[in-house]
Amino acid sequence: MTDLKDLQKICSQTRRDIVRMVHAVQSGHPGGSLGCTEYFVALYHHMMDYKAQPFDPDGKNEDLFFLSNGHISPVYYSVLSRAGFFPVEELATFRKLNTRLQGHPTTHEGLPGIRIASGSLGQGMSVAIGAALSKKLAKDDHLVYSLHGDGELQEGQIWEAAMYAAANKVDNLISTIDANGQQIDGSTDDVLAMGSIAAKFEAFGWDTVHIRKGNDMEAVIAGLEEARSKTGKGKPIAVIMETAMGAGVDFMAGTHKWHGIAPNDEQLAAALGQLEETLGDY
Numbered sequence: 001m002t003d004l005k006d007l008q009k010i011c012s013q014t015r016r017d018i019v020r021m022v023h024a025v026q027s028g029h030p031g032g033s034l035g036c037t038e039y040f041v042a043l044y045h046h047m048m049d050y051k052a053q054p055f056d057p058d059g060k061n062e063d064l065f066f067l068s069n070g071h072i073s074p075v076y077y078s079v080l081s082r083a084g085f086f087p088v089e090e091l092a093t094f095r096k097l098n099t100r101l102q103g104h105p106t107t108h109e110g111l112p113g114i115r116i117a118s119g120s121l122g123q124g125m126s127v128a129i130g131a132a133l134s135k136k137l138a139k140d141d142h143l144v145y146s147l148h149g150d151g152e153l154q155e156g157q158i159w160e161a162a163m164y165a166a167a168n169k170v171d172n173l174i175s176t177i178d179a180n181g182q183q184i185d186g187s188t189d190d191v192l193a194m195g196s197i198a199a200k201f202e203a204f205g206w207d208t209v210h211i212r213k214g215n216d217m218e219a220v221i222a223g224l225e226e227a228r229s230k231t232g233k234g235k236p237i238a239v240i241m242e243t244a245m246g247a248g249v250d251f252m253a254g255t256h257k258w259h260g261i262a263p264n265d266e267q268l269a270a271a272l273g274q275l276e277e278t279l280g281d282y
């Protein structure tokens with residue numbers, strides 16, 4: 001395992017990458033990306049067993065990750081590149097014409113690390129369940145991880161998938177919910193209140209884990225390890241991870257306003273002033 005200090009350093013660099021990428025093209029989604037930074041870094045630098053090179057789209061005998069809330073591609077691309085899937089310099093092509101780093105991840109550009117297109121919310125859990133079932137058929141005991149926004153849970157397909165996974169004992173799946181309480185137009189409670197997300201998953205037959213400090217690396221690792229310890233027991237696992245949208249940059253944190261807005265030059269400078277350059281900017 002990479003030690004805690006190193007993981008936190010990777011997080012700081014990842015946050016720099018996120019704000020620089022979105023600023024450079026004046027488009028993209030910094031809020032959810034900043035909020036899920038600890039999760040991605042914990043996943044790719046501590047939890048998952050995978051091979052970055054050569055990238056195998058089938059991912060046999062590897063843990064797999066599926067991003068369902070595809071709009072938070074900046075954090076995904078930064079972490080993939082810094083985990084060795086593709087050159088870090090390619091982050092400079094984010095959202096440019098003909099780039100492999102499309103605003104929402106796609107597959108036909110062939111970016112190593114990406115196995116599904118996402119961005120149309122609600123679909124990724126279904127894919128993750130299919131991959132988890134195929135691992136069982138292939139007697140591959142690796143795990144499948146997926147990430148979903150809390151606003152995304154308002155898509156009906158999520159609950160069809162949740163029902164299916166429990167009925168079919170898909171117990172090699174860990175689906176994490178980015179519970180930031182925010183979505184595109186305001187707080188999730190204002191847009192469509194959902195009550196207890198954990199109670200809903202439990203009612204659908206899932207086991208749940210609660211991470212109360214989703215922007216604290218130790219807490220994220222402890223929660224994901226707890227989730228991993230619950231696999232193989234007949235139930236899929238939902239991790240309810242409380243984060244702050246925009247975490248790590250004080251004026252972006254805790255509001256839906258930074259869901260999909262790019263910082264201007266002054267805001268970029270202010271954000272970078274709060275984020276130490278640790279691995280070197282791309």
Ligand SMILES: Cc1ncc(C[n+]2csc(CCOP(=O)(O)OP(=O)(O)O)c2C)c(N)n1
Nearest residue numbers: 032119120121149150151152182183184259
């Ligand atoms: C099927 C579908 N409907 C609507 C959208 C538009 N949309 C993009 S992001 C978003 C909000 C999602 O909220 P959440 O999952 O909580 O993400 P966060 O804002 O926290 O990053 C919406 C409604 C979409 N991408 N796909």
Ligand SMILES: [Mg+2]
Nearest residue numbers: 150151182183
């Ligand atoms: Mg949200």
